[in-house]
Amino acid sequence: MYSRWVCAFLLFPTAFLSKADEMPNALIALPDTCVALREGRNCYADITLTWHQPTFGNYCLRDATSKYIMQCWLKQKEGTFNYAFDSQQSISFELFDSNTSKVISLTEVKLQWVYQNRQKKRRWRLF
Amino acid sequence: MKNALLNYTFFIITLLCMSIFSTSSMASNRYYADNTLEPTQGFAWDWSAGVGYHIGDSYLIGVDSYDHGMLVDLTLALSYENFYLDFDHNQLSGGLVVGYSLIDKFDWGLDILGTNVQSGFNDKGLGLYNDGIIDELRGIKTRNYDFDTGLRLTRRFENSQISFEYLHDISGTHNGWIVNTFFSHILPWRNWEFRTGVGLSAYSSDFTNYYFGIDSSEATSDRPIYRTNASSSMMFEFHAEYPINQDWVFLAGWLTTWFSNEIDESPIITRRYQHQAKVGLRYVF
Numbered sequence: 157m158y159s160r161w162v163c164a165f166l167l168f169p170t171a172f173l174s175k176a177d178e179m180p181n182a183l184i185a186l187p188d189t190c191v192a193l194r195e196g197r198n199c200y201a202d203i204t205l206t207w208h209q210p211t212f213g214n215y216c217l218r219d220a221t222s223k224y225i226m227q228c229w230l231k232q233k234e235g236t237f238n239y240a241f242d243s244q245q246s247i248s249f250e251l252f253d254s255n256t257s258k259v260i261s262l263t264e265v266k267l268q269w270v271y272q273n274r275q276k277k278r279r280w281r282l283f
Numbered sequence: 284m285k286n287a288l289l290n291y292t293f294f295i296i297t298l299l300c301m302s303i304f305s306t307s308s309m310a311s312n313r314y315y316a317d318n319t320l321e322p323t324q325g326f327a328w329d330w331s332a333g334v335g336y337h338i339g340d341s342y343l344i345g346v347d348s349y350d351h352g353m354l355v356d357l358t359l360a361l362s363y364e365n366f367y368l369d370f371d372h373n374q375l376s377g378g379l380v381v382g383y384s385l386i387d388k389f390d391w392g393l394d395i396l397g398t399n400v401q402s403g404f405n406d407k408g409l410g411l412y413n414d415g416i417i418d419e420l421r422g423i424k425t426r427n428y429d430f431d432t433g434l435r436l437t438r439r440f441e442n443s444q445i446s447f448e449y450l451h452d453i454s455g456t457h458n459g460w461i462v463n464t465f466f467s468h469i470l471p472w473r474n475w476e477f478r479t480g481v482g483l484s485a486y487s488s489d490f491t492n493y494y495f496g497i498d499s500s501e502a503t504s505d506r507p508i509y510r511t512n513a514s515s516s517m518m519f520e521f522h523a524e525y526p527i528n529q530d531w532v533f534l535a536g537w538l539t540t541w542f543s544n545e546i547d548e549s550p551i552i553t554r555r556y557q558h559q560a561k562v563g564l565r566y567v568f
Contacts, residue, residue, distance in 0.1 A: 189528075189529075190474075191474065191526040191527075191528055191529055192474055192526065193471075193474060193475075193476050193524055193525070193526045193532070194476075197471060199474060200473040200474055201474075268528075268529040269526075269529070270526045270529060270530070270532055270567050271329050271567065272327055272328075272329055
């Protein structure tokens, strides 16, 4: 009976560990993917970032790479931020406790594209 | 004999150009190009399959003035170093383009290319929808697809480019020449891509008479013998694409072509213009 769980733990240890020290889905980006037509072009999407915490506190949302703070909430346990995605690459966001600077949750908006070949278009036939 | 000599001369000139001007740069070399993008290095390819709804008012006499239906759309685009190949199978863009970039410097490009210019047709029309024999076209000879090779000179701007082409039929279909000029512009707006183009073309008398002339064996009381001179056409097109997700693309397009008197006055031509429109979905592999 327990051997199944032991095997699962050995195969996927991070799945168990991450649940222990991080609240699942504390920060959600919807949609979590932006699709551009061609590789190399900026992708545009209206992203809604939603977060939930079990306790009231002071929290901030920032760009995980540049550390640019987008919004902070005082004495809240949930929040929503509308983000205008405009980028040539994926962007990660993180929610952190502004009192301790500890990162609570991380999410990413992935960039995808349809056409790899950037030289493909030609004109239509005449008739 | 004269045509064979022309073809031979053209082939020699082309080989000379290839040997003298061949470069390894890989900027854009198509009719449409977003020259703000960094060109793909090495081997790159895209292929897609889709289905679309097409409507068009055919220029051929007897064909339904609002011909419409669902059509399969297959495309393949390959690039490797200076070589490129586009296969696009739908009635707005159908055909094959094989090209090689000879010169690509200072926003100018010179390409050698081979392509089909004119779709073939017979007494069943263009054969898009498998219609039966059209009474008004009954008895005409089959006009075959041509295959033309030649040179294209292109001047690139950021999202625009202008091209000049000289092509000559090497398939023996009409043994004529075609001169094309084409100005195109790509406008990305958010995740949409809009493309517009305006073109002006001239066709030799051999080309015009092969496709639109009527010889004595085809002539009837309603379809007199028709011989004419070189002809021309002008076209405008608009195309839009939008990525639904990583694999699916929505597309819509409009194409209008106006023909000169030499084509319009042919007994098998019903009007001097043609409009075509299409909406569809494409799966990109």
